Amino acid sequence: MNQLVILAGGMGTRLRARLGDLPKPMIPFAGRPLLELQVELARQHGFDDIIIFACHRAEVIEQHFGNGSAFGVRLRTVVEREPLGTAGAVLAAMDLLADRFVVMYGDTMVNVDLGRLARTHMAAGADATLLVHPNDHPLDSDLIEVDGRDWVTAFHNRPHPADRWFQNLVNAGLYVLEKAALRAWAPPARALDFGKDLFPAMLAKGARLLAYTSPEYIKDIGTPERYDKIQAELASGVVARNSLSTPQRAVFLDRDGTLIEERDGLRRPDELVLLPGAAAAVRELNHHGWRVVVVTNQPVIAKGFCTEAELAVIHHKMETLLGREHAFVDRIYYCPHHPHKGYPGERSELKIDCECRKPKAGMLLRAAAELQIDLTASWMVGDTTIDLETARAAGVRGVLVRTGHGGRDGRHPDAPGHTVENVRDAVAYILAPTGL
Ligand SMILES: [Zn+2]
CATH class of the missing domain: 3.90.550.10 (Spore Coat Polysaccharide Biosynthesis Protein SpsA; Chain A)
Structure with missing residues (x-):
């Protein structure tokens, strides 16, 4: 052609x-x-x-x-x-x-x-x-x-x-x-x-x-x-610079407890509420030319609590709410899997030990390949030590927020990362000259 x-x-x-x-x-x-x-x-x-x-x-x-x-x-x-x-x-x-x-x-x-x-x-x-x-x-x-x-x-x-x-x-x-x-x-x-x-x-x-x-x-x-x-x-x-041949800086954002209020196994759009400052944080990254990528574990899919189509509507709501405040995410990646079999209603084909469930780096590596992201210049922001461990696994720097679980999950106590109040402060930290 x-x-x-x-x-x-x-x-x-x-x-x-x-x-x-x-x-x-x-x-x-x-x-x-x-x-x-x-x-x-x-x-x-x-x-x-x-x-x-x-x-x-x-x-x-x-x-x-x-x-x-x-x-x-x-x-x-x-x-x-x-x-x-x-x-x-x-x-x-x-x-x-x-x-x-x-x-x-x-x-x-x-x-x-x-x-x-x-x-x-x-x-x-x-x-x-x-x-x-x-x-x-x-x-x-x-x-x-x-x-x-x-x-x-x-x-x-x-x-x-x-x-x-x-x-x-x-x-x-x-x-x-x-x-x-x-x-x-x-x-x-x-x-x-x-x-x-x-x-x-x-x-x-x-x-x-x-x-x-x-x-x-x-x-x-x-x-x-x-x-x-x-x-x-x-x-x-x-x-x-905005080509697919130029390496890009990205901020990977966890969803629940970081961008939106933490709900145990959120499965309906009406349960989704943006956290204060989340849209402003994303908008700030947009303005500064950073790629914004959401990476979220959604075992509700494997557990049969929510279909992919229902999850899509939940994400559409998040994008609509962000859009009302002139903010956008470049892409949303989710892991639909869960490793433990044997529950009623589960989808056994998704009950696997996958490569994408955080703290594995799969979603970040896939985003890096698809969006030409330079991981060494990028960050992961989340509310759990799982997110910090994910950052370490992917070779990006981690920031922990005190919203959501606020790092009290205790899963990876040794994972390195800077701690701030919320996602807006995390973005301010990342964009500050000392954070670069
Ligand atoms: Zn997965």
Whole structure:
């Protein structure tokens, strides 16, 4: 696969003061048009067949790129005669499309490994793959629901009902598409948007849509404030650092007794209460560019007290409550196992001596591999000596909080770790210059 489609038809009305007469995707970053940065990223990842769908002031784009040879790619600019929506523009030009291609929006700053995205799409056999991520304002974002294997099961467009819990997963606007899966909608009978129209319609017809969750950098420049912020992040190296090839610092957070109130075997969403300061602590880590990863033992699954689907709703509630305070976790890992067999109602296949149950390091090692985490630069925060022992096993530094069990579990009295009052103080300690 080597074709990239860039949707560059945006008007950029809100950016008019910064754009002057330029079409939105030609907005400059450090003296270079955004579209040129996208073409360069594509070429670096082996995508050298590029189609740009342009509309407003398309001639500026045509003149800048020509046939792409000056940029090391084969490039065509397609001028839209009428606004057909993001998906409509693509569906109206099926003849130009390869059997499989990547779609990017021309108003996003992107630092994504396009090859890895494409390989994941192909390995899964998806009809479409959507790059998704948590954000710090999920309540006013369109959200995606997935099953336990990352297949999209529903689209939830804003506004969201206050009495339902949602996973913090947002369509970032980067797709891999199978041309064959689009034929039923081509040519488009009306203007169609990918997120609001085409993907929900594909899902309703039984198409297999994969959610590819990634912490890589992808942000849209829609407003002057966002444009200024992204310029600053490009200049300071934040854009470059947020890739899957750069080792990341992470804070691993225990769940019960650390982020949320301790309940003995919590098994229903209504039992979940965030601890004071938990959202602020997570938000602080988000702001400082740390990965935030929850790692929790949930033997309630093995014991048959709670299903995976019920646990997912509990985690959706936690993500919704954090999202209300503009905080997000990058990923949640849980161990569903329990080592001791012989109880009524248990799920015997999960009653094993696994590698993920804390104090073993399995969940942290898996997160390190999936999110490119540098364990030597990372921390684990929890309310038990099991968490401190986990930190030691994984090679991260440990911090014990006095909330929840407050370290009184007595399981690993020798495990090393600094002690603070709560998760907020733990984050302050970690972010303080002496803690680095
Ligand atoms: Zn396990």
